[in-house]
Amino acid sequence: MxxxxxxxxxxxxxxxxxxxxxxxxxxxxxxxxxxxxxxxxxxxxxxxxxxxxxxxxxxxxxxxxxxxxxxxxxxxxxxxxxxxxxxxxxxxxxxxxxxxxxxxxxxxxxxxxxxxxxxxxxxxxxxxxxxxxxxxxxxxxxxxxxxxxxxxxxxxxxxxxxxxxxxxxxxxxxxxxxxxxxxxxxxxxxxxxxxxxxxxxxxxxxxxxxxxDAEQGELFGALSGRLGRILGRAFADNAVPLDADREGIRLTGYAALPTYSRGAAVEQFLFVNGRPVRDKMLLGALRAAYIDVLSRDRHPAAVLFLTCDPESVDVNVHPAKAEVRFREAGVPRGLIVTGIRHALAQSGHRSSSTVATATLGAMQPEPAQPRIYQMERPSSGAIRNAFAAQMPLQSFDEAPQPFTAPFAPSARVEPAPPGTAELIHRPLGAARAQLHENYIIAQTERGMVIVDQHAAHERLVYERLKAQSAEKGIAAQALLIPEIVELSAAEAARLLDVAEELHRLGLAIEPFGGSAIAVRETPAILGEINAAALLRDILDELADQGDSLRLQSKIDAVLSRMSCHGSIRSGRQMRVEEMNALLREMEATPLSGQCNHGRPTYVELKLSDIERLFGRT
The missing domain is CATH 3.30.565.10 (Histidine kinase-like ATPase, C-terminal domain)
Structure with missing residues (x-):
């Protein structure tokens, strides 16, 4: 001793x-x-x-x-x-x-x-x-x-x-x-x-x-060329440009579409005043920007550049200079979240081109035979006549030439409504048929589109619910008996610092003597919840990332489940008017190219790709 x-x-x-x-x-x-x-x-x-x-x-x-x-x-x-x-x-x-x-x-x-x-x-x-x-x-x-x-x-x-x-x-x-x-x-x-x-x-x-080699031209063109050379053309073709600023900080770069996601965080690059950094707060902001368009096991791809006054950021944190500290940490974080979400929303219904590539790769054409005769590319007039001939018919008996062999179509066809021919020129084209009571086949000017009706409508309903929630606010339900949660003094202070933000999301907390926190209201949309567990989850995120999206993510998850139950179910037969209305709403709704979990809602196949499958090139 x-x-x-x-x-x-x-x-x-x-x-x-x-x-x-x-x-x-x-x-x-x-x-x-x-x-x-x-x-x-x-x-x-x-x-x-x-x-x-x-x-x-x-x-x-x-x-x-x-x-x-x-x-x-x-x-x-x-x-x-x-x-x-x-x-x-x-x-x-x-x-x-x-x-x-x-x-x-x-x-x-x-x-x-x-x-x-x-x-x-x-x-x-x-x-x-x-x-x-x-x-x-x-x-x-x-x-x-x-x-x-x-x-x-x-x-x-x-x-x-x-x-x-x-x-x-x-x-x-x-x-x-x-x-x-x-x-x-x-x-x-x-x-x-x-x-x-x-x-x-x-x-x-x-x-x-x-x-x-050194790129030429303006910044975004040069950056796109350099990223295409380093990360591959797939990233450059499926990323949207970013250009936003807030309080003296400018955000530029490229963020990939949600349907172009990765299984690990291998394509996330952050730069502050041109310096490569690895910052947990900034990476957390990147994840937050994709929180309702990607499933938890997928990771976004992005190359982000933050430019600011050198005096507003401290790069002398570590000798390797891989970490930085901002004077106002909330500004760059909020800029990343809003900048990426705005850019993705502007992309509209766009989906990753890699989806079509994967679809074509999944198709297995028959072994090629020696070509005896390949007709020339038809004229524009012949194409218009062919489009007219492909209008959905009331029944297969109305076809100009009857089939000579038994044929049991799995597609449900409808008569073409007036004005359908003009819809071919729209981005998602004109509905032609419904396959297996879930997939809408639409003809576009240069190819075809296959739409998952349930996934597409789920996204549309989800965006409407989010818009209503943002407009009217998150309704709160008062607890009959406030729930008292015992925390450490540091944890209680950290939660009270964000009490105003939590209140906007329907969670009302206040000090209850010592280091205890009283929970008086919870978001009504969540129903009965374990308030203590929710507060500790929020504290974990605050400690890890400096900010918490735990409550917002729970609310979004409920809205997502509501949209799933309120959307068109698989197996429901749709009329041509309904299918076209769904396509038009997709064109007008941001992020409609992917469902709430980041999966594509439609696949677009170019006519040239289809012809290549049949050896017509």
């Missing part, structure tokens, strides 16, 4: 001043976690130098070699030794740590890399001769003349050779190489007017892993 704690020795510990080499190795532990971290720091330095072309090469996953070449402003022979000193930087003068307009500003990356690896910097500024300096394990060599046309070449060899323990924490070469590629692609998203090339060196062979 009298034993001393192990950290207390027999003698008083002595305070020592660490030398620069030890300090740099400690700093490297925060700044350089893996080869991809070194690539990030060096590429950001190149961007700060005004480079328009950046080439990255690595070997063995970046463990033995990382080489960054750029055509930026370069450095002089006098600059090179200073660049390897801790907290030496050209980015800021130290007078204002909030007004930061560059990626780097701490002056730690180069000395940290030189402390744990073998670093060589070759650079040439305009009007000066090229020079080179080497540092190995913290020992800086002399500046020497070199040969270089312009810009800077930074070569890092044998990363962590000076701290062998760190090597044990690195992953396989393939995993580290993938991390490097992800880092370069993320930085390339924010700089569409800069060319990036990533190469892997394996022995005497060099393989190009990624290449993105």
């Amino acid at each position: 009298n034993a001393q704690p192990p950290q207390i020795g027999a003698s008083r510990p002595v305070i020592r001043q660490l030398d620069d080499a030890a300090a740099n190795r400690i700093a490297a532990g925060e700044v350089v976690e893996r080869p991809a971290s070194a690539v990030k720091e060096l590429v950001e330095n190149a961007l700060d130098a005004g480079a328009s072309r950046i080439e990255i090469a690595y070997a063995d996953g970046g463990k033995t070699l990382i080489r960054i070449s750029d055509d930026g402003c370069g450095m002089t022979a006098e600059d090179l030794p200073l660049a390897l000193c801790r907290h030496a930087t050209s980015k800021i003068d130290g007078s204002d740590l909030l007004n930061i307009h560059t990626f780097g500003f701490r002056g730690e990356a180069l000395p940290s890399l030189g402390a744990v690896g073998r670093l060589t910097i070759t650079s040439r500024a305009e009007g000066f001769e090229a020079a080179q300096i080497t540092v190995s394990g913290g020992r800086i060599g002399a500046v020497k003349p070199a040969a270089l046309n312009r810009g800077t070449v930074v070569e890092l060899r044998d990363l962590f050779f000076a701290t062998p323990a760190r090597l044990k924490f690195l992953r396989t070469d393939r995993t580290e190489a993938q991390a490097i590629a992800d880092t370069v692609k993320r930085l390339a998203m924010a700089e569409p007017y800069v060319s990036f090339t990533l190469r892997e060196i394996a022995g005497s062979e060099t393989r190009e892993i990624f290449r993105a």
